[in-house]
Amino acid sequence: EVQLVESGGGLVQPGGSLRLSCAASGFTFSSYAMHWVRQAPGKGLEYVSAISSNGGSTYYANSVKGRFTISRDNSKNTLYLQMGSLRAEDMAVYYCARDLGYSSSWYNYFDYWGQGTLVTVSS
């Protein structure tokens, strides 16, 4: 069974940093591109970032570019999102999601999602 479990969310002050993790199991993690998508409380979905299956390519939404860094450790089956210079508008539930494509194929559709981890940005 495919499972994605996020962790690392919490309360952080504006301007602060936080690292989110997403532990994957039930599939060959190193064969799939992975994504982060967020959802502000009571709001819709917003795309954040993506990383290729081998970690060699990374992509970001304009709203987080230069402040967030996506990475992965395929030996640990774990995806990361390092968030810096956090703002009030970054407050959201952050979901990791698996790309529908396999190996070098990117579909940019998300077939499995974690349960999400809440990031609260407040002083």
Add this chain to the structure above:
Amino acid sequence: DIQMTQSPSSVSASVGDRVTITCRASQGISSWLAWYQQKPGKAPKLLIYAASSLQSGVPSRFSGSGSGTDFTLTISSLQPEDFATYYCQQANSFPLITFGPGTKVDIK
């Protein structure tokens, strides 16, 4: 960025009803469109990708159509477990992926 709009923003329907949700892109996206279902407190679930391909395990009462700028999600016979919010998502302009604002389907 490509803007996605959905209509209606909410719909009240009864079990057994046919429900249609429309998604429109601000520019052509070919068939690079997906539909997701989200229930309160839960992660989204992929229903349809590539505008009309049914994701594995999704009931056949869900169907998608369209290309270019106009797309439709249809639930042919609404079931109790289908009351949720539905989002469209364009994947044409990666990494500038965008979602629609959502359509809430609730009980009439």
